[in-house]
Every structure is written in structure tokens, then in C-alpha cells.
Amino acid sequence: MSSQHNGFTIHFWGVRGSIACPGPETVRYGGNTPCVEMRVGRERLIFDGGTGLRVLGQSMLSQMPVEAHLFFTHSHWDHIQGFPFFVPAFIKSNRFRIYGAIAPNGSTIKQRLTDQMLHPNFPVPLQVMQADLQFYDLEVGESVELGEITVENTLLNHPGEAVGYRVNWRGHAAAYITDTEHRPSGLDENILKLIQDVDVLIYDATYTDTEYYSPATSKVGWGHSTWQEGIKLAKAANVKTLVIFHHDPLHNDDFLDRIGEEAIQHFRNTVMAREGLSISLVESAVSDPVPLQQEAKASIR
Template identity: 50%
Template sequence: MAIRLKFWGVRGSIACATPQHMKYGGNTSCIEVEAGDYRFVMDAGTGIRPFGNAFLQSGTKCSHLLLTHTHWDHINGFPFFVPAYNPECAIHIMAGHLKSRGDEGIQDILSTQMHNPMFPVPLEAMQAKLRFEDFDAGDSFSLPSDITVKTAALNHPNGATGYRIEHDGSSICYITDTEHVPGQMDENILGLIEGADLVIYDSTYTEEEFPAKVGWGHSTWNEGMRLCQAAGVKRHAIFHHDPEHDDAFMDKLAVEAEAAWEGNFVSREGMELIIE
């Protein structure tokens, strides 16, 4: 059976809703995954709001939310995630970057962003059956419908977690946010993505932009391509687009990337893929 995924948000750092960003999309990170008869979501950027509306309309009542990390562009859609307010829904929220650091857990972080005076509605107003779980990046676990999830730590300020989703012989990897070291391939990432059908990779900067942004925690599509080629990956989704990169910029980037390797493509909000 196949893995189906849909990009509900592909932008990095901050949402942008201008006419010049509509082709590729302005919502921040959120990806829906369906494998077997189970649907879940990765990251809670602003894209989780439209995902949540579609989720409820489908009649689905139970799901997981897997978070890469808790920088704003990956969690600030959560207060607008309508299923979390529905008492008939059950949402299992997981994060792998906090436990080993001794920081507050994922429930504390999501609650804090909804505290007065930042937000008028507290986490306690969410009536769904919410379960919060912190794990260590590097752990593996299972989801319903015989889905296996493997994880690895990423190189990002305050920590982040990469995910590998496996189901019935197919595999996808979600690798954001992460910063590479020029000339060195990240062994954590190589091990996680080896032989995957698809890798979604943090491609915020161009190689020309990257030197001025060292330490900001992001990478380039060129590095994503190098990792994918080294690990025998079939396809590479360029993701986490810089808000300064409008549609015209992304069109040019897409031409360059696709010419460099047939496995490269630029992700767009609303894009759906079937991995078999």
C-alpha cells in the first residue's frame, strides 16, 4: 500500500500572504501523511489551520501530531487547530527535542504560547483528548496501521528532530530544520534517509545566501541533493522556502534544481504525492 502526503504549508520562518507568493504558498510548515487507514500530521505551522478544517470534514477523530521543534513557524498554527477544541477528537502530540535537554516538555511549550497576554484562549480551553509525549531524538516508535517512525537529532538552535516514516515497503523522510557544515555530510541524516523514496529537506537558503546566515539553523537545496544522492534516495522535495523568495525567485530555483538532478523538485502548498 502507498503513503499519501499533502503539503499544507511549505514556507519557513514566517507566513507570507502576498500575490507574489501564491504559486508556492505562504503558510508555514505542515504536512499531512496517510498510510494504510491512518492519517496524521507533521508540524503545526500556519498550514495546520486549513488541514484541521479538512480533517474534521473527513470525519476523522483520532490522529498524531509529530513536531520537529517548537520555533514559532512550526507551532503557531496550533491555537487555530480546530480538532483540538472538539471533545470527540483525540490528538497525540509528540516531540523529540526537549526531553534530553532538560527543558520544559511539549505540553508546557504549547501552553506557554497560549498564555495571556500572548493569546486570549488558554490551552485548557481545548476539549479534545490531548496526550503529550516527549521522546529522545534517535528513538523509534509505531503508529496505528503498521506505521514505523524512526527519528534522529538535527543541527538546529534549541534542537530539532528529523523523521522517517515507513509503511509497507515505502518510506518518506522529513528533515527540517537543520544546518549543514560545508564539506561535511551529516551522518545522523545520512543514516535516517538511506534508501528512502522521498526526502523533504530544509532548503531555506541558496548557496550564495548561506555564508551570511551561518548559525541561523538552515540549509540549502544543494546540500539536500548531495545527501539524497549519497544515501540512494529517489526524490528530494525542496522545502521551508525563505519568505524573501517569491514565486518568480522559486520558478528560477526550480529550473536550476531540476536541471542539476532529476530527483529534485520544489514543494508547493496544496501539492499531493503518492509514494509506492
């Protein structure tokens, strides 16, 4: 069953990187790992299956039957650990198309999701999932056409490789760029091309420049970027709104507040990703966070 939605909205279900970190110091931004849902036209697109996917799945149970397209950037644990707990995948009436690039070792996204659920790592195998699961292997640079929607991808700079995505629909576009490390030689041309003129750029800003370049605890080579580099990309590519995403688990709510305040001084249309945030590209406005069990209706300015 296709969704009756007919706009372009982005919902954030998990915004944290590396490892889930629930607790009193992460209440306002959330502790779940990456999962971003885009409702585009009559289609539902989901990017990454971190622990936020479990929460999204719970919200879907009142909407059965459901169909969606799941796009994985890569298969590091923080991006796939919610998949075994995605309840709609265990329900026969549902259908999910699952996409991912082949890993450098030749493994497909189906193989990697299957391996995660093998004994002794998980009590039930992927084959127990009763939904119609269809897997697609993507080539880097390949486009996926879903009616009026085009999903493009590009290679990112991350250990073990990852891909970033751009979603185009009726003259609007959003890019999901995580996990990636900026290049010392200058702005990444692959990313610049993919994000040119997008309405919304969701960008891996795990670190601050101070943390990244610290002589004592350098993050160079760790596969992630900074909010300062995200702003450089946004300005160079004529991005309308930058969303700072994939927050470090050590960055508590107050720390993220300070990043947001400083980032806005350098790029006015900057938004800090938080669980429950909803963005509408069509109406062009940004909403305050809402409870995760509600389907947010909001916009960006």
C-alpha cells in the same frame, strides 16, 4: 475513528519557513509555515503545526470524528503557531496523539504548546481544547510503532535543537528533515543514516549557496541549509525524490521557479514544495498543485 485510507500519500499544507508571508508574490507556492500530512495505511500523521495546520484543520471538519498523530520537529514559532487555531482540537469527539523531543531546557512539547496559549499571548488556554489530547516525550533516536508504521527520528543541527523524522510502511519510506544546517566538515551522518534509500526526502533548503556563503549577508549559523546541500544528501543516500522545502519568506514565486529549474538540472527527481502538492509513494508519481480544500490524489515518477 481510524482512516479508511490504505496507501502512503503526502500532502503539503504549509511550506514556508520563518514567518507566514501571504501576498501576491507568494500565491503559487503559498505563504503558510510548515505543516505536512502523511496518510499512511489507516493512520494520519501530521508533521509540525505551523500556520498550515489551520488550513488542514478546516479540511478535517467534514470528516469528523478524526484521529491523528502530530509530530513536532521543535517549537520555534513558525512550527507551532497554527496549533491554537487548529479547530478539530476544540471538538470533543476527536483524538490527537502529540509527540516531541524534550527541549535543551527540559521543557516538554506539552509545556511549550501550553505556554504559547497562556495570557497575554493568547485569549484561551490549551485546556479549552475538548479533543482527547495525549502527549508523548520522545528521546532522540527512539522509534514509535503505530501498527505497521515505524516512525524514527534523529537530532538535527539547529539552534535550540530539532529532530527529523523517517516514516516506514510496507517497504516504503519518507523523511521529513527540517530545520537543519549542513556541516562544513561534510554530510551529516545522522541525516544520511535516517534518509538512506527513502522514496521521498523533504529537506530544509531555505537558502541558496550564494546566499548562505555571502560575505556581506552570510547565513552561516542560522540553522538552515541550501538546495545544493539537499542534492548532495539525496545522491549520497540513494533518495528517489527530493522535495525542496521551508522556503525563505523573501523568495517569491519567480525566484522559487528558478531554483526548481536549476535544481532539476543537478538532480532530475527534484520537486519544489508548494501548498496543495500531493505525493503518493505507492503509485510513484508527482501531482500538480491542487486547491487546499480538496484531498489530492496524485503520485511521483
